[in-house]
Amino acid sequence: MSREAFHQLLQRYLDGNCTSEEKKIVEQWYGLLDKNDLPEVPEESFNEIEQRLWDKVKPESEFVERRAEKKVVRSMWIRISVAAAVVLVTLVAGLLTRYQNEEPEFLAENALSNLGEKINHTDHRIAVLLEDGSRVVLKPKASISYPRHFSARKREVILKGEAFFDVSKNPGRPFLVFNDDVIIRVVGTSFTVKPGRGFRKTEVLVSSGKVIVTEKPTRKSFARLFNLEDKVELTPNQKATFDPSDGHLEVGLVDDPVPLISPENGSRQSVSFIFNESPISSVLDELEKVYGVKIVTRNDAMKHCTFTGDLSGQDLYSKLEFICQSIKASYEIKGVTIYIEGKGCN
Structure with missing residues (x-):
């Protein structure tokens, strides 16, 4: 078995294009990964893991090929699978343990007396104030579990249902929110988590600051091991959507973008949107600055257009509709970018 054939086998498995026999061999390796006495190893790239795995498999492959060049193909695969499994288990067990079992540390570290929980049994929103000054607003039927005293390294909570978070800033102690589908990491910001149920999509919507969202690791697939860093970074007026049907995170704009919070006074920016024969580029630049979104014109000739009008009191998308009508243009949103055509x- 050549190195190229070995690489192609792994790649076919990851792409879902291998035969049933090849799939069985690879999954025999994966089936050994649940042993509890395996040592942890440093995180390594897929290429490094593959190289070290091949260094172990190659001698065994050559031995088998010499003994059975023409007839014992099945025996070769058995020997290769056993040798490869030993190295593969050693290299990736630590990665699987670290990423696939990621749960709040306070569940294991804290005594029951230090655990707090709040469930909203009412028909209206209720606020919960945490030890660090962070504020959580729970919608009806939502609940939050948390340690009454956060650790010195990080702040962790578990959310069930929908809630709005206003997290106190502390760069040295990141704030993590765990729900059924995703993990949200922040330092100091405000955002909303809308949970998915069944085939509904989980959403994380950012109001201020910066948020990192990752899919909650699972043990569903060997292929997931090589996609550990699937994460998205969100800024105000952006949202991440997790689709349970394909297991992917998508980034887009929120349904109703609002003016950014001013860093000087901590309140929403109040800007006059009255324009008089203003270049369209200046109008769009003002919208970008106020809402923190990217707006791109697809035709250079649009720089000759001007706009006159009062857009005060309208939401972002209404403003864009008004502008586009005045210059006979249209807009579309792709990801987090607005395109004017x-x-x-x-």
């Missing part, structure tokens, strides 16, 4: 002006 039109013939432009003379």
